Amino acid sequence: MPSVARRLFVFFVLLGTLCAGCTTYAEEASEYQIKGAFLFKFASFVEWPANAFADEKAPLVIGILGDDPFGRDFDERISGHAIGGRAVTVRRYRNVADAAKAQILFISSSERERLPAILDALKDSKALTVGDGEMFTRRGGMVGFIMSGASVRFCINNDAAKRAGLKVSAELLRLAKIVSGGE
Amino acid sequence: MRFRDLPITRKLVLITMLTSGVALLLAGAAFITYDLITFREMVARDMLSLSSIIGFNSRAALTFNDPQAAEGTLAALGERPNVLGACIYSPDGKVFATYTRPGEKVHFPAGPGAVGAHFVDNKLEVFEPIVLDKEPIGTIFCVRDMQDMYDRLMLYTGLVLAVLCLALLAAFGISAVLQRVISRPILNLAATAKTVSEKKDYSLRAEKRSADELGVLTEGFNEMLAQIQARDNALRESQQRLSVLVQNTPLGVVLWNANLEFLEWNKSAERILGFSESEVIGNKIFMIIPDSARPHVDQVVRQLFENTGGERSTNENITKDGRSIICSWYNTPLLDANGRVVAVASLVDDITQRVRAEDELKKAHDELELRVDERTRELQEAHAQLLETAHRAGMAEIATSVLHNVGNVLTGVNASASFIGETERASRINVMPRIVEMFREHHDDLGDFLTRDEKGKQLPGYVEALTDHLLKERVAILNEIDSLNKNVEHIRNIVSMQQSYAGVSGVVEFIALPELIEDAIRINSAGLGRHSIEIRREYGEVPRIGIEKHRVLQILVNLLSNAKYALTAKTEGERRITVRLSMQGEKAVKIQVADSGIGIATDDLERIFRYGFTTRKEGHGFGLHSSAMAAQAMGGSLTVLSEGLGKGAVFTLILPLQYMNREKALKP
Numbered sequence: 001m002p003s004v005a006r007r008l009f010v011f012f013v014l015l016g017t018l019c020a021g022c023t024t025y026a027e028e029a030s031e032y033q034i035k036g037a038f039l040f041k042f043a044s045f046v047e048w049p050a051n052a053f054a055d056e057k058a059p060l061v062i063g064i065l066g067d068d069p070f071g072r073d074f075d076e077r078i079s080g081h082a083i084g085g086r087a088v089t090v091r092r093y094r095n096v097a098d099a100a101k102a103q104i105l106f107i108s109s110s111e112r113e114r115l116p117a118i119l120d121a122l123k124d125s126k127a128l129t130v131g132d133g134e135m136f137t138r139r140g141g142m143v144g145f146i147m148s149g150a151s152v153r154f155c156i157n158n159d160a161a162k163r164a165g166l167k168v169s170a171e172l173l174r175l176a177k178i179v180s181g182g183e
Numbered sequence: 184m185r186f187r188d189l190p191i192t193r194k195l196v197l198i199t200m201l202t203s204g205v206a207l208l209l210a211g212a213a214f215i216t217y218d219l220i221t222f223r224e225m226v227a228r229d230m231l232s233l234s235s236i237i238g239f240n241s242r243a244a245l246t247f248n249d250p251q252a253a254e255g256t257l258a259a260l261g262e263r264p265n266v267l268g269a270c271i272y273s274p275d276g277k278v279f280a281t282y283t284r285p286g287e288k289v290h291f292p293a294g295p296g297a298v299g300a301h302f303v304d305n306k307l308e309v310f311e312p313i314v315l316d317k318e319p320i321g322t323i324f325c326v327r328d329m330q331d332m333y334d335r336l337m338l339y340t341g342l343v344l345a346v347l348c349l350a351l352l353a354a355f356g357i358s359a360v361l362q363r364v365i366s367r368p369i370l371n372l373a374a375t376a377k378t379v380s381e382k383k384d385y386s387l388r389a390e391k392r393s394a395d396e397l398g399v400l401t402e403g404f405n406e407m408l409a410q411i412q413a414r415d416n417a418l419r420e421s422q423q424r425l426s427v428l429v430q431n432t433p434l435g436v437v438l439w440n441a442n443l444e445f446l447e448w449n450k451s452a453e454r455i456l457g458f459s460e461s462e463v464i465g466n467k468i469f470m471i472i473p474d475s476a477r478p479h480v481d482q483v484v485r486q487l488f489e490n491t492g493g494e495r496s497t498n499e500n501i502t503k504d505g506r507s508i509i510c511s512w513y514n515t516p517l518l519d520a521n522g523r524v525v526a527v528a529s530l531v532d533d534i535t536q537r538v539r540a541e542d543e544l545k546k547a548h549d550e551l552e553l554r555v556d557e558r559t560r561e562l563q564e565a566h567a568q569l570l571e572t573a574h575r576a577g578m579a580e581i582a583t584s585v586l587h588n589v590g591n592v593l594t595g596v597n598a599s600a601s602f603i604g605e606t607e608r609a610s611r612i613n614v615m616p617r618i619v620e621m622f623r624e625h626h627d628d629l630g631d632f633l634t635r636d637e638k639g640k641q642l643p644g645y646v647e648a649l650t651d652h653l654l655k656e657r658v659a660i661l662n663e664i665d666s667l668n669k670n671v672e673h674i675r676n677i678v679s680m681q682q683s684y685a686g687v688s689g690v691v692e693f694i695a696l697p698e699l700i701e702d703a704i705r706i707n708s709a710g711l712g713r714h715s716i717e718i719r720r721e722y723g724e725v726p727r728i729g730i731e732k733h734r735v736l737q738i739l740v741n742l743l744s745n746a747k748y749a750l751t752a753k754t755e756g757e758r759r760i761t762v763r764l765s766m767q768g769e770k771a772v773k774i775q776v777a778d779s780g781i782g783i784a785t786d787d788l789e790r791i792f793r794y795g796f797t798t799r800k801e802g803h804g805f806g807l808h809s810s811a812m813a814a815q816a817m818g819g820s821l822t823v824l825s826e827g828l829g830k831g832a833v834f835t836l837i838l839p840l841q842y843m844n845r846e847k848a849l850k851p
Contacts, residue, residue, distance in 0.1 A: 045246075175244060
């Protein structure tokens with residue numbers, strides 16, 4: 001049935017073109033789209049203490065404190081994924097106290113002025129704190145996004161993570177610029 | 184030189200070395216193959232796990248899109264000298280990071296291939312997915328050369344070859360020593376066999392060294408030798424014997440071949456046919472065959488070479504000096520392996536003398552037969568005469584008995600006559616004349632005389648007495664005369680009885696046997712009475728039989744007479760003859776005359792019926808012989824039983840009820 005084979009061929013060619021288009025799209029993804037993806041992927045390389053979750057079934061919560069730079073489609077991209085057997089959900093916070101329950105907490109640049117207070121408030125939290133810039137980590141944040149040319153890199157304040165009882169994998173540490181500070 | 188022609192020692196060494204060499208080679212090949220397979224698997228596993236580790240360590244770099252970091256991780260493969268290169272593909276199939284060993288050129292596949300280890304062009308390629316949180320995030324590709332495996336192969340091959348060489352050396356050394364266990368007995372056996380066959384010395388024996396099959400072989404070989412030796416000796420002996428026989432046999436021994444030429448010729452052949460050995464060898468056999476015998480001999484020869492006969496032949500031969508002789512030939516065809524007759528061995532016997540002797544013998548035989556016929560006729564005549572004689576002898580015996588009885592009676596007659604004569608001579612009647620004289624004298628005065636005369640007075644008494652006496656005498660004489668008359672009558676009876684038996688030969692009468700026996704006893708009565716012999720009669724019921732009366736009587740008289748003599752010869756003890764008469768079966772009667780006399784010696788029992796045999800001084804040895812002949816002539820028999828001297832004897836006469844006449848009895 002050559003007609004069927006030809007149709008299948010055409011289908012795959014179209015699919016290939018579509019995928020190539022996607023890739024192109026991804027390459028040209030915006031800075032915060034990448035950062036969002038990274039934020040989500042950090043979960044794979046960090047171990048939380050057992051008491052960080054309410055129970056075994058509790059979802060892994062990615063929180064955003066302050067203005068949301070990731071956009072609404074961030075939720076869509078994250079939802080459906082699971083890390084370490086847990087579902088992943090995105091929550092947006094205005095209140096630090098609420099945000100303390102998240103496992104990964106992106107502290108938006110909008111909160112730069114009250115960062116010390118926020119970090120202080122999160123002292124007992126088990127949240128992996130993520131923010132923009134190296135300074136974020138120097139001030140006690142755990143992971144800070146930095147730009148290296150067009151690429152998004154990050155630096156990690158492992159001491160801060162350790163203080164929160166988090167264990168950052170060596171692999172992740174190897175990719176990051178290690179920073180200390182805070183407290 | 185072919186393997187099978189090699190000496191056993193070398194064969195054994197070669198076999199051992201070949202065996203151990205092949206075994207080692209196979210084992211080495213198996214070992215190397217196994218090692219290479221194991222090694223490949225190990226290398227594959229190692230590469231897979233190495234890829235996994237590198238892949239695992241590259242997860243973060245992939246996740247966070249950091250190719251430099253990934254290449255740093257890949258650079259760790261520099262520790263592995265065999266790894267030629269590696270690369271990581273991002274999920275979209277693009278090369279994310281690579282590693283190439285310095286100095287190598289590696290062509291990385293454009294995209295990830297099938298997961299797992301693949302050997303391609305002497306290289307091992309591994310694709311391993313990189314997974315994070317159960318999601319594939321990329322693929323790692325590693326390629327390594329197999330140089331180490333080839334090095335290993337070379338090393339092992341070398342090692343195996345070295346070991347093989349060493350093992351072959353060792354096998355050579357060991358087998359060179361140990362093969363002697365097998366080869367030495369065989370060589371020993373072979374040497375013995377060779378010596379035996381060369382020297383024909385069957386007394387040699389191989390040495391038995393072990394109890395295994397070689398020992399058995401050696402034993403068997405020795406046994407065989409012993410048998411051959413024994414057979415050889417036996418053969419030699421029999422050959423010697425045969426040669427002695429051939430040399431000394433009175434038979435000529437001749438061997439001739441298919442060309443009919445003589446091959447062998449012994450002394451006896453020379454003696455018989457005159458030709459010496461050197462004169463006949465190589466010459467045709469026809470030199471000893473006259474023309475007249477040729478057709479016969481030709482046929483015999485043909486039969487012999489066709490193996491269809493001719494083993495015996497009697498024919499005329501001609502000697503060197505031209506004499507014609509008759510020879511008996513015993514021919515044996517000698518066959519070759521194919522059963523073809525190649526020669527004939529003949530034994531020849533000169534039977535000329537024998538043939539002539541046989542002819543003479545035949546003549547003599549014919550004459551003899553004539554003479555025998557003649558003699559037979561003579562004998563038959565003699566036999567008839569003898570029977571006649573016997574008959575006459577029997578008659579003579581009866582006559583003798585009769586005369587004897589007559590004699591006895593005559594004695595009585597004589598005595599009576601004498602008595603009468605003497606009585607008369609001595610009779611008182613003689614006094615009567617004197618008395619008459621007296622009366623005459625006194626005729627006148629008779630009264631006075633009788634009354635007054637002394638003599639006259641006594642006379643009446645005397646006469647009375649005389650008369651009395653004479654009367655008595657008369658009675659006595661009358662008695663004697665009666666006796667005389669009786670005796671004379673007795674004689675008359677005897678004579679008339681003799682007359683009744685005499686001259687009636689061959690007449691068959693039906694007679695009552697008891698009466699006949701009584702006659703026989705009566706004929707013998709004089710002797711029997713004189714010797715006060717008791718006769719006991721035990722007569723059973725028998726029918727009258729048809730028989731020649733006088734012959735039976737002769738036999739019975741003879742038997743009774745013999746019994747009488749047997750008894751009279753005895754000085755003491757009872758004298759008794761028992762005569763028994765009974766049936767013998769259904770067709771014969773049996774008369775037995777048993778006496779308690781002197782008996783017969785066992786040795787004499789056989790001879791007693793022979794002509795001329797007697798134990799009595801006055802006997803002529805004819806009675807029993809003729810009696811037996813007569814009994815046989817009548818179809819009966821006469822036998823005797825005696826337990827020996829002093830034990831008496833029993834003669835048994837069997838007579839058939841149905842008479843067989845003399846002529847029949849003569850011809851058996």
